[in-house]
Amino acid sequence: MAFDAESAYATLLPRFGRRLRLHEPLARHCTFGVGGPADLWLSLETRDELLWLVRRCLAERWPLLLVGNGTNVLFGDAGVRGIVARIALSDYRLVEQEDGSALLYAEAGVSWPKLLNELAAQGWGGLEFGPGIPGTLGGGVVSNAGAHQRDLSQVLEWVEVLDVRPALALEAGESAEESAPQLRRYERAELELGYRHSRFRAGRQITFDERGYPQPAPRALIEPAEIVLLLAIRLQRDDPAKLRTRIEEYRQHRKRTQPPQPSAGSVFKNPPGDYAGRLIEQAGVKGLCCGRACISERHANFIVNLGGARAADIATLIREARHRVRERFGVELELEVELRGEWEIA
Template sequence: MEQVSAARKAMSMEQRQQLASFWNGPLQWDVAMGAHCTLRAGGPAEALLVASTLPELCRLIGWLEGQAIRWRVIGRGSNILVGSQGFAGVLITLGGEFCDIRRGGSGSAQPGMETVRVGAGCFAGKLVGWCARNGLAGLEFMAGIPGSIGGAVSMNAGAWGGEIGALVEAVTFVDRHGQVHEMARQELAISYRRLRPLDSELCGAVVVEAALALKQGDPQEILDRCRDLIARRRAKQPSGVASAGSFFKNPPGDSAGRLIEAAGLKGLQRGGALVSTKHANFIVNTGSATAADITELMREVQDRVYRFSGILLEPEVHLL
């Protein structure tokens, strides 16, 4: 695991003291991010904190922007890699009231449909289970996708032909001035592994809540579909190893896994990072991989796939 001392320090001692004095929630300094990412590798973040309420999140963002401190909201770390040099700034996760799930609110309320409002900090798996128990169908494709709803919405996570963006009625964001905006579906740009407000002024805004349109259904049937998809996932993908799921996006009309396998790269290894022999689009940490091993392997795969097929694979994993 990378050393904390390798980090660039973005905050002055005075800024650290100010943050420590006004922040009442959990706050850690110089945090090795391998412990907070499913790839189990990554350099240190200067500060990692948990925001539990909307007012404290808005105030924090306003302060960070005012101090020109680099910051970013992350979810459960299942699709990020912090480089070995570390993240010079503040990483924010969402807990407390951001984990709530509630029925109703504004929404389409079409016959047979229900709107569920879910906080961005909620585990995706918790929402999938809650929907099954409450007889609400539509999210089964998410069964087995780790991470938070904020991560899933901003990544437009998907599987088996479904995408969370297709269910979104509205998303509530906090912008860089700490202002809250609820954007209806038609105000959003939704594309492959990306969901953003159309208004470019809101670029980089934080997802704090999503309203999803779900269909009433039979709880047992929903549960059975979830179980079936989890079993199919286990059969196809490496399990019990550290990864970030599919490492590269699928290029239009093709699959990254097929291209990597066709280029003969299954089993390619750099340090402790390995191209899975079970699913070529998974880069796995065999135990001792550093972020540098993973990025070196990523570049080698990109290079060799490009030479083999003329296609440049774009990482799905966000490199911080």
């Protein structure tokens, strides 16, 4: 069934007002600065709004893609059919524990850099390794974000998710004991957290076609099927001045080592015992350009947008870097960036 954007817009407008936009360019909503239009774009500010929209999309069979800050995503040049909704839930609270630590209860849309500065001023440490991680905490769980030999798995206690898999199973004609979306809590040990991996990425593996171009994972009616809503993170007391110094050191390291142009951070995961950037550089493709996209001269595991790049240009560079590394070293690089939307690469 084709998605009727005009009809959906008329239905949703009374509830969401100016936050709802028709044919919104996704280049405005990702750090790569590329991507065609979403049929409908929306920013969700409360849990109730998110739950209501998911239920409505299930009832109406409207395709829904939920995103964060767009820091680790590459949208196709043809855009995204259906509704793209940004999770902007940004409340958090600290609860001190008897052992002197604290639990941070943070909604999925909390911005990592903004949170760090506020926690440091209060003398709470644990997340200060992440000033160079521009995304949200919810997105950080999906990829187990990390830097400077630390990652989220070392401080995360549990997450709460909205699980729509039973409803999607019913949609696909499979049996489901309970078809309504369910709130679930996963303890850290249940999240399968590893290097740039969690249970939430298990079904999102990007494949490559016979020519070597990346292909997005098949899309369900609601993506993702498990939607991170809330995180509980263990924090420890630390000296505010030391925390601020550490954060600034990490921030300066990022400025020295990462390119200033628009990008989505590291394109490929580091293979075991090596670095993707080193392999790409040694394979001779550092500085290679396609259209207005280039493999960065500063860091070869970054593809940058020089202004006016297309998603297809970036995909071509992904293909070329991966092909050259395989030819030279026999290593299959795995994408860290996620592909979303409609893709037709000539």
